[in-house]
Amino acid sequence: MSSLTMRPCGDFRTSYKQDNTIFETKTIRWVTIFTIIALCFAPVLLDGYFITLLIQISYLGIAALGLNILVGYTGQISLGHGAFFGFGAFASAWLNTSFNIPVFLCIPLAGFLTMAVGMMFGAPAARIKGLYLAIATLASQFIIEDFFARAEWFSGGASGSMAEPVKLFGFVFDTDQSFYYIALFALVFMFIWGCNLMRSRDGRAFIAVRDHYLSAEIMGVKLNKYRLLSFGISSFYAGIGGALYAHYLGYVSAEGFTIMMSIQFLGMIIIGGLGSIKGTLMGVIFMVFLPEVLSSGVGFMKMTDWGNIPMVIDGLAYIKEMAIGLVIIGFLIFEPEGLSHRWTQIKNYWKFYPFAY
């Protein structure tokens, strides 16, 4: 979509249709298709640990894409995404257990329910923006969190609620290997949808609202409508991600969906690159692997003579939290445009190699 990237020589665009393709070049299209096909074989090739990580990347990636549509493309700030993710998880479990709706229908329904809640809390966005909006969404995070702890009928209160595994045509997706396909399908589907959304009129309106909202309004973009719509779509994505999370773990408890989770989502999109769909996925992969790398690093240190420091080994949980904070600060200071920008730069470097211009 962006014309910033270098195209191969002779690859000219002669129509808007060509300029608006999902994949910039044929190579990128084929690489993507082959990656998806290769991922289909992952349960056969990789061991269970990596499959759980890939599933994590899927459901977090869907939610993070929603946040990127809101923050990166529309320029609204949300500090309550973790709560919406949690709402999706509880909503799906609640719809399933209370109304006996089949699980594969519950997941999209939970998305729509979360969308409604997100639009309710996003309603102030019609009037306020920037920092005030950040604080308003912070308030909604605490209010929804409090709702989880209190609404026994909805979330099961302190004891949490159970979520059944996905059943489709008599087949139960209750192992990691089988659920992986559901997660992969959802991820690919939601990402293609996100790409297409950004190519449509609504997507361009979002970007206009972000770049200069006054000019956008003068050009005839309805500000309130698109700000609210963006909130709705982002919560829809969060709800779908949360519902997948619920049916994957089989159990939802209110403790997980704190402000820390919202911050992690924001961290993912900042690390990956605001306003980049590819970057969202990179950021999620980075954020999922960071704690794993840290714990294996500490595990390695424990085995050596010099590294067996009890303070470091006991404080692993804190080190992980500190690393998240440090990574966010580091990226904002040194690479504010995120990994996707860095990736483009690396590609360009090799394209021009050995000449730097």
Next chain:
Amino acid sequence: MNFELLIQLVVNGLIVGLLYGVIGMCFVLVYKSTQIVNFAQGEFLLIGAWVCWASLIYLELPFFAGFLLSLCFMAAFGVLLQMIVLRPMIGEPIISVIMVTIGLSIFFQALMKWIFGVSPQSYPQVFDTQTINIMGLNIEMAYLMSTIIALVIMIAFYLFFKHSKHGLAMRATAFDQQVSQSLGISVKHVFAMSWGIAATVSATAGIVIGMVNGVSDSLSIMGIKVFPAVILGGLDSIIGAIVGGLIIGVLENVAEFFDSQYLNIGNMYDIAPFYVLLIILWFKPYGLFGTKDIERI
């Protein structure tokens, strides 16, 4: 209706509200002079309180020496933080600035938990008597001291901004950065100074609260609870922060009272300010005393 309890709660609310006001003032100070919303305000309280605690327990200093030591430490800390982390962020979009302070908040919260553990620690005894009786109301000595300290800080703020050269420079910078720079004010110094002052004053509040409730990482929640207060008062008004702090302090106690007496919803003490926050943002986004943004193309 239990009037005595209600009055006691209102008085408690006013005392806590004064502290919210003090923290809110630091918040507004940083926002006004540097245009940065400091989500790491609560961590200033936390770090200040822990440093003071450590200097009292490990260095075995007398209370006031430890208190002064931690204030000096926090002043240096605030200035360094501004120089190292926040100076590169000047001119970046608002989401980046917010996220940097959130990142700082996560980092320091985890660091403090790592160094000092998660269990609350109490300060050594500072006063002989625990509670005193003023007009039939039982008031804890530490609360009384916190009120005095809060009032002293407020008066000091007033005198500093009204009658000192640095205060004048800070006001000028808050009014217009470019003009003040052209008049020879070092905006860099003003930025660093505002962070130093904010860190020091927040640490004072942190130590005072730590003396009453003990020091634990729940102190950093104060940094989030101050948002309703400053939004109610208007983000760029120091008077507004004090008024907002008092209102929120009373409101949460009164909400708790009505909840425990009649409604039985529970947890109102923590949540009521956030409902108020949403309502204010809906009807009066610029608060009671804030200046309304007028944007030109």
